Amino acid sequence: MPELLDVCRHVRSKNAGPFWITVDLFFKDAGCYARHVDSPALQPEAVARLFGIDPSAVKRFPVPALDVLKLSFPRKVPQGGFLERDMHGGQQYVRLLSVKL
Amino acid sequence: MNSPPTINILVPTGALGAGIRAEDVDAGLAAGAHAIACDAGSTDSGPAYLAQARCKYSRAAIKADLSILMRAQARSKLPLLIGSCGTSGCDEALEWTRDIALEIAAEHGLAPRIAVLYSEQPPTQMQRAAQQGTIHPLPPLTTVDPLAFAQCDHIVALMGPEPYVAALEAGADIVLGGRTTDTAVLAAVPLMRGMGEGAAWHAGKIAECGGLCATSPREGGVMVRVASDFFDVVPLRPTNRCTPYTVSAHMLYENSDPFLLTEPGGVLDVSQARYEALDERTVRVTGSRFIRKTYTMKLEGAAASAFQTLMLVGIQDPKPLADLPRFLSRMHQALTARVDETLGAAAGSYDISLRPYGWNAVSGIEEDFVPREIGLLFVATAQTQELATQIAKTCNPLFFHMPLHREAELPSYAFPFSPAEIERGAVYEFRLNHVIEVDEPCALVRTAFIDLREKAHA
Numbered sequence: 167m168p169e170l171l172d173v174c175r176h177v178r179s180k181n182a183g184p185f186w187i188t189v190d191l192f193f194k195d196a197g198c199y200a201r202h203v204d205s206p207a208l209q210p211e212a213v214a215r216l217f218g219i220d221p222s223a224v225k226r227f228p229v230p231a232l233d234v235l236k237l238s239f240p241r242k243v244p245q246g247g248f249l250e251r252d253m254h255g256g257q258q259y260v261r262l263l264s265v266k267l
Numbered sequence: 268m269n270s271p272p273t274i275n276i277l278v279p280t281g282a283l284g285a286g287i288r289a290e291d292v293d294a295g296l297a298a299g300a301h302a303i304a305c306d307a308g309s310t311d312s313g314p315a316y317l318a319q320a321r322c323k324y325s326r327a328a329i330k331a332d333l334s335i336l337m338r339a340q341a342r343s344k345l346p347l348l349i350g351s352c353g354t355s356g357c358d359e360a361l362e363w364t365r366d367i368a369l370e371i372a373a374e375h376g377l378a379p380r381i382a383v384l385y386s387e388q389p390p391t392q393m394q395r396a397a398q399q400g401t402i403h404p405l406p407p408l409t410t411v412d413p414l415a416f417a418q419c420d421h422i423v424a425l426m427g428p429e430p431y432v433a434a435l436e437a438g439a440d441i442v443l444g445g446r447t448t449d450t451a452v453l454a455a456v457p458l459m460r461g462m463g464e465g466a467a468w469h470a471g472k473i474a475e476c477g478g479l480c481a482t483s484p485r486e487g488g489v490m491v492r493v494a495s496d497f498f499d500v501v502p503l504r505p506t507n508r509c510t511p512y513t514v515s516a517h518m519l520y521e522n523s524d525p526f527l528l529t530e531p532g533g534v535l536d537v538s539q540a541r542y543e544a545l546d547e548r549t550v551r552v553t554g555s556r557f558i559r560k561t562y563t564m565k566l567e568g569a570a571a572s573a574f575q576t577l578m579l580v581g582i583q584d585p586k587p588l589a590d591l592p593r594f595l596s597r598m599h600q601a602l603t604a605r606v607d608e609t610l611g612a613a614a615g616s617y618d619i620s621l622r623p624y625g626w627n628a629v630s631g632i633e634e635d636f637v638p639r640e641i642g643l644l645f646v647a648t649a650q651t652q653e654l655a656t657q658i659a660k661t662c663n664p665l666f667f668h669m670p671l672h673r674e675a676e677l678p679s680y681a682f683p684f685s686p687a688e689i690e691r692g693a694v695y696e697f698r699l700n701h702v703i704e705v706d707e708p709c710a711l712v713r714t715a716f717i718d719l720r721e722k723a724h725a
Contacts (some may be wrong), residue, residue: 225523
């Protein structure tokens with residue numbers, strides 16, 4: 167079973183405003199996109215488990231024109247509180263890299 | 268065949284203060300710009316900039332960029348629009364930017380008519396609006412708590428293009444705006460000059476980060492040419508390129524939804540947009556739609572809460588590194604017990620957070636590898652700065668000497684600083700994620716004019 171890192175050329179995460187994180191998975195090509203975009207590991211339930219959030223809040227946007235899957239979900243606490251570890255949300259994608267597809 | 272008319276907006280940078288090159292601006296002017304516009308703010312760097320009303324960039328960086336733009340404005344006589352001045356766009360940050368502009372004008376003998384658009388809102392007034400039901404929550408929030416508005420240090424309402432249009436129609440050469448949506452400041456002139464709403468708003472979104480929609484994001488800004496039913500985007504610098512891929516992919520950036528973008532007066536829908544290469548460097552975008560909705564302004568609010576004091580220690584000692592979960596849990600227990608037995612109830616409600624950089628400080632999730640070295644950050648959060656510091660000083664000996672096992676010899680870890688504790692100041696929080704309904708787009712906006720032309724002639 168490949169890991170996400172094997173089938174994407176680039177993965178990134180960032181704040182989408184102070185209350186949301188958005189993750190963009192850029193698959194290597196149309197073939198990788200088609201094979202893996204619907205993988206159970208990239209469904210709201212699995213993503214929610216990984217980030218400790220409510221699955222109903224995870225938004226999933228396949229963008230076939232770009233071979234991209236976008237995942238957006240609320241932050242557990244808004245950006246910048248006293249336990250903030252990643253102000254810009256720029257490192258949140260890393261825990262996705264090793265998910266098995 | 269004649270090309271359809273376009274209104275061309277020179278976008279010199281994604282953020283005023285991040286760096287502008289005069290040659291890029293000159294290239295845009297030579298290529299037929301009708302206005303210069305850019306954004307100067309964001310919530311992206313966190314709540315402190317709004318709560319403290321301070322700019323994220325240095326004064327010198329803002330002045331250098333603004334000076335290039337104001338001199339280009341004076342030469343070209345084109346309107347210059349800058350949104351979200353001073354990072355947060357609150358009144359104090361806006362006036363800080365205005366004063367830099369006045370200083371530049373005096374130093375270079377410029378005499379523009381400057382409009383200053385204020386969009387900060389008094390917390391008590393927003394509390395009343397919340398009580399009256401004109402404020403609505405945005406997901407993931409589900410409620411409107413009027414007290415949350417009253418407790419903010421600063422609240423700003425995000426302006427649309429209308430106050431910019433009104434200021435230009437009233438004769439402004441330069442418009443310095445408080446908090447504004449990134450897109451609106453770029454869409455204002457095309458909308459004022461009758462270009463298509465879908466094209467204008469989509470062009471604004473694509474160009475809001477300057478060169479980020481091009482192949483070399485750091486190589487200068489872009490020009491958008493907005494028509495009635497399409498727009499073109501091309502980098503200012505001849506060596507840089509926009510491709511259908513780089514332009515369409517920009518809709519992903521910092522948006523939770525890649526197809527729909529809510530703006531003050533409606534929603535931009537790019538789900539049917541087509542991106543085609545006009546030449547090697549230019550992309551034409553068609554099919555963008557703007558669907559008008561009830562006019563709302565998004566509210567951002569931030570406030571100070573607790574205070575923090577930090578300590579940092581370097582650890583290379585292989586013994587604790589070999590069993591970090593146990594070491595960190597033992598240390599946290601020991602620190603908390605020590606604070607409780609010395610400060611007791613006087614410590615108030617406090618928190619101690621241990622973050623081992625080099626192991627799992629970023630994710631907080633347990634890792635199964637042994638690092639060679641960590642930087643262990645100690646964060647004490649308490650109700651006052653003095654209490655946070657007293658907690659840190661109480662913890663200092665244990666933090667410095669804590670062994671993995673009780674019976675082991677006392678290690679001494681590597682403090683890089685003396686004194687060991689660093690007072691970090693307040694913790695700031697974003698408190699609002701709401702919109703307010705307004706009767707008309709300028710209802711919550713105050714505009715002031717500073718006419719240096721009149722002063723120059725007086």
